[in-house]
Amino acid sequence: xxxxxxxxxxxxxxxEEARKHAFSRVKVIFLEIGALSHAAPEAMTFCFEAVxxxxxxxxxxxxxxxxxxxxxxxxxxTSVEIRHRYGPCPSCGSHRLQVTGGExxxxxxxxxx
Numbered sequence: 001x002x003x004x005x006x007x008x009x010x011x012x013x014x015x016e017e018a019r020k021h022a023f024s025r026v027k028v029i030f031l032e033i034g035a036l037s038h039a040a041p042e043a044m045t046f047c048f049e050a051v052x053x054x055x056x057x058x059x060x061x062x063x064x065x066x067x068x069x070x071x072x073x074x075x076x077x078t079s080v081e082i083r084h085r086y087g088p089c090p091s092c093g094s095h096r097l098q099v100t101g102g103e104x105x106x107x108x109x110x111x112x113x
Contacts, residue, residue, distance in 0.1 A: 002038075002039075003039060003040060003043040003044050003046075003047040004047045004050070004051065006039055006044065006047070006105065007044065007047040007048045007050075007051040007052070008051055010029065010031065010048070010051075010057075010107060011051055011052060011055050011056075011057055013107050014026055014029065014055075014056060014057050014107070014110065015055065015056055017110060018056050018112075021112075023112040023113060024056070024113060025056065025112060025113040026056055026057045026060040026110055026111070026112050027060055027061065027111045027112060027113060028060060028061045028062075028063055028109075028110070028111035029048075029057065029060055029061070029062050029063065029107060029109075029110055029111075030063045030065060030107070030108045030109040030110070030111075031044070031062060031063065031064050031065065031105070031106070031107055031108065032064075032065045032066075032067050032104065032105065032106050032108045033064055033065070033066055033067065033105050034066075034067045034068075034069065034101065034102035034103050034104045034105060035066065035067065035068055035069040035102045036069045036085055036099065036102040036103045037102070037103055037104060037105045039105050041064045041066060044062065044064060045062055045064065048062045065108065067101065067102055067104070068081045068101070068102055069081065069082045069083070069084075069085070069099065069101065069102030069103075070082070070099070070100050070101035070102055071089075071097040071098060071099045071100060071101075072097065072098045072100050073089040073091060073092060073094055073096065073097055074094070074096040074097070074098065075089065075092050075094035075096050076089060076091050076092040076094065078091050078092075079100065080097075082097065082099075082102075085099065
């Protein structure tokens with residue numbers, strides 16, 4: 001379960017932002033998770049509560065925004081949404097795809113006091 005380590009990283013980002021911008025409480029963390037990121041949203045929510053318990057993010061809500069997996073199809077020169085990393089192009093069936101989105105995970109926004 002690498003989600004625990006990912007959540008520790010999120011708390012590190014939040015604490016760094018709290019030092020920079022002098023806020024004392026986080027109410028909501030908006031987190032983008034790509035479909036190909038290998039981070040399970042349900043596990044992230046569970047781990048976040050455990051990791052945040054004794055930090056500035058205690059009691060904060062983790063709002064997860066899932067982003068689609070996007071690839072460039074070399075065969076039909078089209079940007080397409082894909083279901084899996086090695087799946088076929090939904091337009092032409094080719095497997096000559098280059099992933100261009102959906103691997104990321106990032107803290108997009110914080111709502112703070």
